[in-house]
Amino acid sequence: MPLSLDDLLAQPANQGSFVGTSGTATLPTATGAASTVLIVCNNKSANGTVATPANFTRDSPAPTGTNVLQVFRRSNVPGGTTSWTLGGLTTAGMVNWVVYEVAPDKLDDAFPVDAVVSALTVSTSGFAASTGTAPESTTYDGLVVAAWGGYNSSIQQPTFSGHTNGLVEQNEVAQTSGSESLTLSVAMRTTQQLISYTSTATSATGLQVGNPAAGLILVYTAKNAHRSAQLELTHGFEAITTDGLANGPAGFAYVASTTGDVTVTATNHRPGGERCLRVAATAGIANVVSQSVSLAAFAVKAAVLRLPFRFEGSLPAADTEVHAVIPGTGTGTVTIRYRSATQKLGLQIGTGTEQLSDQTVTAGTWLAVDLRLVGTTTAYAVDWSVDYGDNVLVAQTPASFTASAALASYTLRSGWSANSTATVLYDDQVCSATAGHYPLDDYQIRMVKVDPAGTITINGNATNFNVFTNNATLAAFTSAAAIAALDEYPPTIGGSADGLTQIAATEYAEIPMETIDLAGVGIPRGVKMCAPGWTGAGTGTNNIGFRCWDGTTETVLFATATPGFDNTSSRWVCAQVRVVWDEAKLAGLAFRFGFTTDANPDPGIHAIYGEVAVQMAKSVPVFGGGAALRVAQLSDPQSGGIRALHAYTPAGQTATLTYEVNGTPTTVNVPAGSNPLIEVIDAPDMPTVNRIELIPGG
Numbered sequence: 141m142p143l144s145l146d147d148l149l150a151q152p153a154n155q156g157s158f159v160g161t162s163g164t165a166t167l168p169t170a171t172g173a174a175s176t177v178l179i180v181c182n183n184k185s186a187n188g189t190v191a192t193p194a195n196f197t198r199d200s201p202a203p204t205g206t207n208v209l210q211v212f213r214r215s216n217v218p219g220g221t222t223s224w225t226l227g228g229l230t231t232a233g234m235v236n237w238v239v240y241e242v243a244p245d246k247l248d249d250a251f252p253v254d255a256v257v258s259a260l261t262v263s264t265s266g267f268a269a270s271t272g273t274a275p276e277s278t279t280y281d282g283l284v285v286a287a288w289g290g291y292n293s294s295i296q297q298p299t300f301s302g303h304t305n306g307l308v309e310q311n312e313v314a315q316t317s318g319s320e321s322l323t324l325s326v327a328m329r330t331t332q333q334l335i336s337y338t339s340t341a342t343s344a345t346g347l348q349v350g351n352p353a354a355g356l357i358l359v360y361t362a363k364n365a366h367r368s369a370q371l372e373l374t375h376g377f378e379a380i381t382t383d384g385l386a387n388g389p390a391g392f393a394y395v396a397s398t399t400g401d402v403t404v405t406a407t408n409h410r411p412g413g414e415r416c417l418r419v420a421a422t423a424g425i426a427n428v429v430s431q432s433v434s435l436a437a438f439a440v441k442a443a444v445l446r447l448p449f450r451f452e453g454s455l456p457a458a459d460t461e462v463h464a465v466i467p468g469t470g471t472g473t474v475t476i477r478y479r480s481a482t483q484k485l486g487l488q489i490g491t492g493t494e495q496l497s498d499q500t501v502t503a504g505t506w507l508a509v510d511l512r513l514v515g516t517t518t519a520y521a522v523d524w525s526v527d528y529g530d531n532v533l534v535a536q537t538p539a540s541f542t543a544s545a546a547l548a549s550y551t552l553r554s555g556w557s558a559n560s561t562a563t564v565l566y567d568d569q570v571c572s573a574t575a576g577h578y579p580l581d582d583y584q585i586r587m588v589k590v591d592p593a594g595t596i597t598i599n600g601n602a603t604n605f606n607v608f609t610n611n612a613t614l615a616a617f618t619s620a621a622a623i624a625a626l627d628e629y630p631p632t633i634g635g636s637a638d639g640l641t642q643i644a645a646t647e648y649a650e651i652p653m654e655t656i657d658l659a660g661v662g663i664p665r666g667v668k669m670c671a672p673g674w675t676g677a678g679t680g681t682n683n684i685g686f687r688c689w690d691g692t693t694e695t696v697l698f699a700t701a702t703p704g705f706d707n708t709s710s711r712w713v714c715a716q717v718r719v720v721w722d723e724a725k726l727a728g729l730a731f732r733f734g735f736t737t738d739a740n741p742d743p744g745i746h747a748i749y750g751e752v753a754v755q756m757a758k759s760v761p762v763f764g765g766g767a768a769l770r771v772a773q774l775s776d777p778q779s780g781g782i783r784a785l786h787a788y789t790p791a792g793q794t795a796t797l798t799y800e801v802n803g804t805p806t807t808v809n810v811p812a813g814s815n816p817l818i819e820v821i822d823a824p825d826m827p828t829v830n831r832i833e834l835i836p837g838g
Contacts, residue, residue: 376585427555691728
């Protein structure tokens, strides 16, 4: 249920002030059990900083500047509480506070903070104060909280009004002590949008120029809210060749014993793709290790992964490691193993207690493990679920371990690091760093190539680009010739190689990618660029750059640097495009190649590909069942938007399907024996579709 300010609070907010080194924030009525309490306060930093109250968490940025503004939260508050101490000041000073009791089951208790501005902002005007801009929210159902603190070195108290971007002031509290004044303003709104929030408030009385106002903004997420899924790393193994696994900077490097075998294969891959990774060994070591994923930008340090794999041929005869999530520093590796004695999966953190899956696994079936490792402190915890091959996630017993360091980054290892005899396929790996995205659920990674009907454009002088053939012969650039040289799959490496090269200057070529039709099937959540490189002679000491264009925004993927390309082997640049994707952005997908400041020898590419991570829509019954008339909807697991309707009719029975999108009705005749008729809607969110009905008869 979307949040509403009308039913959000369990009781009216309370506000107050005090002067001293400590004081009390209160509610008029005792809290109910399991509610959430928010305390917003401000003070003048010359008196110190209000300490985080006992059992609370500070959700706002670190206190800085001369006007200290903070937001404290406590989830699952015991019932019967009415007051909390605000202390910690070094000298007596003015403190303003507002207390809100949020009703139970309104906010996500485990991961309530969705987005928060990185630092307190200060006003640059004597009358207006901004909160700054928070990162783009990831929740489709959230509460936006903004706060301002204003100071005057006179008895004239600042007042705030005109809060922008839909924020409505809920409370304003002010006080004067001696010749000084301090004011706190708190504004809120609810949201169902994925946008970056900011707000500006205006003070009619003016603000102290030498001691400016402070502002902040944050977004809380609702309990059971749908989330977006910006992906930090994906691996579909669709574009890259086996040779590219070993030759970086590909995003992969593998270690194999003399009996180990790590290849990219077109056999038995998951649906929607063309290839998968095959890891095999006979009493040997074989694995691949991913790029590192940094968690520096995330308040909650979490690794959230979807890991499909398949035991090929037969189950291993002995215990075999399947996956490992490896912290960048310290202990706390999460290891997933096949346990031969039980034919189950085991998950263990470090040397902690291993938890076994609740069911046995089978060979020749694509399984998947969804997991969430939270390591904000050294108290590591993993939630995990298993899809045994029927596209149903079954929650497992969580695991825990006390690690040696908080989780700052991690890598993913697929395969085993001790001698084993096994053959395992891996595909469609998806990684997020947002704790609330767990479980990621079903994804397919699909490849897109250069658009054969598109036009490659040069930003700058086209004479600074050439098309090469036969691994050496250069010719003048034309779009048609460049597309013909970049369109093969897999790429041709060696004496007959062709492609596109930059021979001078800092221009770039914009290469449009083909469009894939996901209507009524799934939603694009991530894109990864994969490009095999070339240089005109030997190993290049030149530099080159890669960027992504989504029709609106350019993202740097590989800053101009030396990639280590040569003209004899398959060396790759692979990079994740870290943005939130949708169909419109995917339709505008293009990669930009060039930006060199050192084109000697000439740097180039044999081909360029995109791997698109598609979250599959979920089938949900709407009404009806069995052999009777019925309708099911394919829903976006994140937004709840209906992507398509499936209408079923028995033999000899026609029907009329009617649905409304934003109040506009559409009627479709459903033939008898439809199993099903598929009507693509691609509604962006749940409220867009107003009515669905299926009436017997045509």
